[in-house]
Amino acid sequence: MSSVYDEIREAAELSAAPRRSPSRPLVRVDLSTSSIAAEADRLWEALEPLAAEHDVDLVRVGTLGLSWLEPVVEVERPGFGGGGAVVYGPVRPEEAGQFLTAALGEHPLEDAAQWLIGARTPVQGVPSLSDHPFWAPQERRLMQSMGVIDPESLDEAIAAGAYEALDRAIEMEPMAICDLVLSAGVGGRGGGGFPAGQKWKFLLGAQSQTKYLVCNADEGDPGAFVNRVLMESDPHLVIEGMAIAGKATGSDYGFIYIRDEYPLSIARMELALAQARERGLLGENIFGSGFDFDLEITRGAGSYVCGEETGLIASVEGLRGMPKIRPPFPAQKGVFAEPSNVNNTETYANVPLIVQHGADWYRLHGTESDPGTKMFSISGSLERPGILEVPFGMGMDELLLGCGGGPPDGHTPKGIQPGGPLGGLLPASDLGLKLERPPFTERGVLLGSGGLILFDERASAVDLTKYFSEFCEDESCGRCTTCHGGSQRLVEVLERIMHGDGREEDLERIGVIDKTLQNANCLHGQFTPYAVRGLVNYFRDELDVHINDKRDPAQVAPGLTRYLITDQSDPRLEEAATFCPTSCINRAPVESDDDEEPSDELGDWQINEPQCIHCDVCREIAPDAIRVEDRYLTMLSVV
Amino acid sequence: MERFAGLLQQLPRHQGEMLRALHLAQEELGWISRDAIRLIARHLRVSEAQVYGPATFYAEFRHSPPPKTLVTWCSGPSCRVVGGDRVRRIFEAEFGCHMGENTADDELGLWLGQCNGTCEKAPMVWVNGRVVGPLSMVDTVKLARGLKAGDDPVTWPERPIKIAPATFVDAESTYGSEHADSGPDGTNDGTV
Numbered sequence A: 001m002s003s004v005y006d007e008i009r010e011a012a013e014l015s016a017a018p019r020r021s022p023s024r025p026l027v028r029v030d031l032s033t034s035s036i037a038a039e040a041d042r043l044w045e046a047l048e049p050l051a052a053e054h055d056v057d058l059v060r061v062g063t064l065g066l067s068w069l070e071p072v073v074e075v076e077r078p079g080f081g082g083g084g085a086v087v088y089g090p091v092r093p094e095e096a097g098q099f100l101t102a103a104l105g106e107h108p109l110e111d112a113a114q115w116l117i118g119a120r121t122p123v124q125g126v127p128s129l130s131d132h133p134f135w136a137p138q139e140r141r142l143m144q145s146m147g148v149i150d151p152e153s154l155d156e157a158i159a160a161g162a163y164e165a166l167d168r169a170i171e172m173e174p175m176a177i178c179d180l181v182l183s184a185g186v187g188g189r190g191g192g193g194f195p196a197g198q199k200w201k202f203l204l205g206a207q208s209q210t211k212y213l214v215c216n217a218d219e220g221d222p223g224a225f226v227n228r229v230l231m232e233s234d235p236h237l238v239i240e241g242m243a244i245a246g247k248a249t250g251s252d253y254g255f256i257y258i259r260d261e262y263p264l265s266i267a268r269m270e271l272a273l274a275q276a277r278e279r280g281l282l283g284e285n286i287f288g289s290g291f292d293f294d295l296e297i298t299r300g301a302g303s304y305v306c307g308e309e310t311g312l313i314a315s316v317e318g319l320r321g322m323p324k325i326r327p328p329f330p331a332q333k334g335v336f337a338e339p340s341n342v343n344n345t346e347t348y349a350n351v352p353l354i355v356q357h358g359a360d361w362y363r364l365h366g367t368e369s370d371p372g373t374k375m376f377s378i379s380g381s382l383e384r385p386g387i388l389e390v391p392f393g394m395g396m397d398e399l400l401l402g403c404g405g406g407p408p409d410g411h412t413p414k415g416i417q418p419g420g421p422l423g424g425l426l427p428a429s430d431l432g433l434k435l436e437r438p439p440f441t442e443r444g445v446l447l448g449s450g451g452l453i454l455f456d457e458r459a460s461a462v463d464l465t466k467y468f469s470e471f472c473e474d475e476s477c478g479r480c481t482t483c484h485g486g487s488q489r490l491v492e493v494l495e496r497i498m499h500g501d502g503r504e505e506d507l508e509r510i511g512v513i514d515k516t517l518q519n520a521n522c523l524h525g526q527f528t529p530y531a532v533r534g535l536v537n538y539f540r541d542e543l544d545v546h547i548n549d550k551r552d553p554a555q556v557a558p559g560l561t562r563y564l565i566t567d568q569s570d571p572r573l574e575e576a577a578t579f580c581p582t583s584c585i586n587r588a589p590v591e592s593d594d595d596e597e598p599s600d601e602l603g604d605w606q607i608n609e610p611q612c613i614h615c616d617v618c619r620e621i622a623p624d625a626i627r628v629e630d631r632y633l634t635m636l637s638v639v
Numbered sequence B: 001m002e003r004f005a006g007l008l009q010q011l012p013r014h015q016g017e018m019l020r021a022l023h024l025a026q027e028e029l030g031w032i033s034r035d036a037i038r039l040i041a042r043h044l045r046v047s048e049a050q051v052y053g054p055a056t057f058y059a060e061f062r063h064s065p066p067p068k069t070l071v072t073w074c075s076g077p078s079c080r081v082v083g084g085d086r087v088r089r090i091f092e093a094e095f096g097c098h099m100g101e102n103t104a105d106d107e108l109g110l111w112l113g114q115c116n117g118t119c120e121k122a123p124m125v126w127v128n129g130r131v132v133g134p135l136s137m138v139d140t141v142k143l144a145r146g147l148k149a150g151d152d153p154v155t156w157p158e159r160p161i162k163i164a165p166a167t168f169v170d171a172e173s174t175y176g177s178e179h180a181d182s183g184p185d186g187t188n189d190g191t192v
Ligand SMILES: Cc1cc2nc3c(=O)[nH]c(=O)nc-3n(C[C@H](O)[C@H](O)[C@H](O)COP(=O)(O)O)c2cc1C
Pocket: A187, A188, A189, A190, A191, A192, A193, A194, A216, A217, A218, A219, A220, A221, A304, A305, A306, A307, A308, A309, A310, A342, A343, A344, A345, A347, A449, A522, A523, A524
């Protein structure tokens, strides 16, 4: 260890001591984006005035990943049952006082039972979190400090070991770092899986005074929030990884490109950068070694193709974020025409761990093709959505059904959407696939960057495909007609099918569009047909029913269904009518024989079909009196 | 505008500052006006077209003034599989405007948002940036009408509404427990 780092470490440990070996109880509140969406900020406000009274230290932390239990609170009581930390959730803001009293009392096991989840570190008598199905199979490396340290405190990060690997790497030869990362076999986490060490060597070998690093934190895939959690919960891990990459590639400056949808990530990264600079962990002559490195943040503005590396580079340069044809690759001509290297946030975050523990340690988990661990964000129809880190090669069923608990309320899994809009669709029968790239590629889909969405029988595969195709159309940069025109045609065909106008030749037409799109300029267009290919390959029955029988088994396509009133006597119809956004539920006055005096009597309830927007409000209110029918089937039976 | 012009001066005169300048304009003015584009072009020493290009490429930049209360609808897949598209149709019908538009009085507006990974709140919207969800369809109508009636978007709803139909009619008698059981988050999607 360099003496400079030693000093920094010692000072940080001293200042973080009250948090690391506390003398009074610590109450850690998860303040990350999804937790705040569950009102963790209001919980914090409610706890603050109570902290003094209960003599506790209130600590802001990132997420443990237990999204379905948010807001999550962890209580660590020195001297109680061995002094471990117990996780509770969800704790509602209005329960703050009651919760503190219970969790800090004599019998938290009984009194706080309604919130109790488990002990993260051993507490006598409290069930361990590692026995929880969500936690048990996890291998938390990147997530080790997440939800434990205050992401806004550099002291806590350093005391937990941050920047130790940088100190070590700075003493190493650049080529040795590249070799280490290459032998560990870290694949790019952005979806491509290209060996990071190899890419670094390209940049190291580039002849230029100026070289740039770029961190891809655009995370455009809906349903993926791995990078967000990394930046919000342990920002210094990302910064340290980039600094090591800087040393390894001979680069002294980098850009972190964060999507605009992540304001908290941007704020925490900005703060972390400022702290690191102030402490001399970034800037000139780091640890007195002569190595300079600094970073800046570029804030995106809502564009999916800016996640593609050449689009991202264009965006950093202040242009429209339109991808370019490669070559030249970024290592030849990147940001401002200088040689550059683009990696995903999670790719960089793995690097400090490898420098610290070595390539063999890294390969203890994972598979031949994908060594190490991977963070996954799981959502959709799940009992326990959240974010976790597991070894590559684990079964997808173990992750989604085991950890995630499968669909709630007895629904049955229907399919999986891995890897974002370009990833494709898989049927539930593929749940057994191993979580590594090859089996997914073999099935014609992409494992992608870590988002996995499970859907059940209530969702329509056709509707989902239309959504992803629409997304790809919307986000097409517009440079090549193949892509923006092709995706437009695709959406049109799917839309027509969902309106009962499907034709037999549509399958052929989809095939032609698929082939055409494969000739698009960039991967965005080339991967656009993955979703529809999944539909045709794995949900063919459903598509056929749409086309041939004009029926939507999931009953979500407005063009193929209609709402019918089946019980005129239900008193709730009155209320359903007032809630209908388009006032399409009415009863006309009964026509009276007497022309002069219209009758007060009202006739039957009716739904005015052309006005109906299929919003389901009426059926939610009067489920026994209103039914969704197949539009064409009922029409036939009427004739 | 003056304040924006002043802050703009603090940015380096380099095209790489484009996104920062546009964000600054949107923060200060609420949208990217023609005047803002002119100022940015002069400051960064590029043509107006070179500003207009990015300003219209990125979905987050507005080209008309924002409404007082902005409802951003999550278009993401996790929301969609639990009825997100219905939420959209309800808002469009209640507000009488489409995604990206404002009501005639500019009080309310709709915006198409992307998933930011708070999917366990699906289906959801952001009201002036604050997540509201999971929304049943009844909740959605109540939210839309509440906002139309001028409910304070900062304090309303008090909290992400779940199923409890607290504020209208006689909840117990009109709904019964059956309705409350319709789903984990009050939505009952598609199948009966
Ligand atoms: C349309 C499109 C969108 C992409 N979006 C992302 C993204 O959001 N985040 C990301 O890390 N990589 C994304 N990629 C992959 C990047 O182009 C690039 O391969 C990656 O950032 C390289 O980093 P890695 O080697 O560490 O994975 C996208 C690719 C395409 C074609």
